[in-house]
Amino acid sequence: MKTLGLEDNFLGIEESHSDINHAAIAIVSAPYEHTVSYGGGTGRGPSAILDASHYVEFWDEEFRRELCFEKGIATIEPIDFGGRSDAYALARIETQVRDLLARDKFVVTLGGEHTISSAPIRAHFEKYPNLSVLQIDAHSDLREEYEGNPFSHASVMARVLEFLPPQRLVQAGIRAQCREEHERIEREGIQTFFGWEIRQGVYGQSWKERVLDALGPEVYITFDIDGLDPSIMPSTGTPEPGGLLWDETIQLMKMIGTHRRIVGFDLVELAPVEGVTWPDFLAAKLVGKMLNAAFIGR
Numbered sequence: 456m457k458t459l460g461l462e463d464n465f466l467g468i469e470e471s472h473s474d475i476n477h478a479a480i481a482i483v484s485a486p487y488e489h490t491v492s493y494g495g496g497t498g499r500g501p502s503a504i505l506d507a508s509h510y511v512e513f514w515d516e517e518f519r520r521e522l523c524f525e526k527g528i529a530t531i532e533p534i535d536f537g538g539r540s541d542a543y544a545l546a547r548i549e550t551q552v553r554d555l556l557a558r559d560k561f562v563v564t565l566g567g568e569h570t571i572s573s574a575p576i577r578a579h580f581e582k583y584p585n586l587s588v589l590q591i592d593a594h595s596d597l598r599e600e601y602e603g604n605p606f607s608h609a610s611v612m613a614r615v616l617e618f619l620p621p622q623r624l625v626q627a628g629i630r631a632q633c634r635e636e637h638e639r640i641e642r643e644g645i646q647t648f649f650g651w652e653i654r655q656g657v658y659g660q661s662w663k664e665r666v667l668d669a670l671g672p673e674v675y676i677t678f679d680i681d682g683l684d685p686s687i688m689p690s691t692g693t694p695e696p697g698g699l700l701w702d703e704t705i706q707l708m709k710m711i712g713t714h715r716r717i718v719g720f721d722l723v724e725l726a727p728v729e730g731v732t733w734p735d736f737l738a739a740k741l742v743g744k745m746l747n748a749a750f751i752g753r
């Protein structure tokens with residue numbers, strides 16, 4: 456597996472700390488964009504995150520460490536799908552993630568549209584059969600298919616529920632869904648924390664604790680960047696008002712990292728806007744914060 460050097464890798468790290476044989480963390484880039492429903496550009500997400508990461512500090516003032524030098528972070532060369540999509544593309548991603556998990560790497564997958572997430576989730580589920588999945592998202596993504604395509608970004612969690620028991624799916628920040636998705640959540644006992652419930656204080660200050668309580672001991676996080684509020688994250692294809700804000704999101708990640716074991720995560724749906732780089736930087740910094748949260752105590 457070829458890795459990217461200092462000029463292009465996550466955080467801009469020298470080979471001594473970004474070489475795959477020594478790094479504990481591996482970054483997978485899946486620039487997959489195929490089922491755009493509104494705004495496009497997610498195919499440029501991974502490279503925009505890697506570019507912006509060069510302006511993220513190595514030292515994290517909150518977690519008080521330089522995780523990149525303590526653990527090492529290798530950035531794998533972006534997957535080339537050769538213009539192919541759907542099952543073929545997902546198999547490519549899944550194979551790469553599975554290989555890295557077999558080498559005991561902590562794997563971060565960068566999208567790309569949300570469709571890609573079923574691949575790393577399946578690979579993690581194989582390794583961790585008790586896995587819980589936390590989905591941060593504006594949308595439930597539980598439609599059986601969307602615009603006739605079962606591999607749509609709007610159907611990704613329906614694909615995940617083909618192998619993950621529905622009670623182990625926890626969704627937070629949801630603020631757009633169709634009746635079919637609503638009925639599925641009710642019927643199958645999916646634990647969904649809606650944006651309006653969070654914002655209107657239905658759970659009081661403790662909504663984050665309720666999310667934590669819903670999760671089992673081993674957690675995979677699939678983070679659709681549109682789960683964040685468009686005021687802090689405008690660069691995404693289907694923005695929805697009423698989303699999560701920065702500090703509460705980082706607090707939630709920190710709580711999960713403290714009380715559960717985060718075994719892997721992905722960040723998807725960043726659609727960079729030409730000339731507007733701060734959302735790309737936010738996404739890069741979020742990856743750094745999530746890594747720090749995942750490595751609390753280890």
Ligand SMILES: [Mn+2]
Nearest residue numbers: 569592596679
């Ligand atoms: Mn999504």
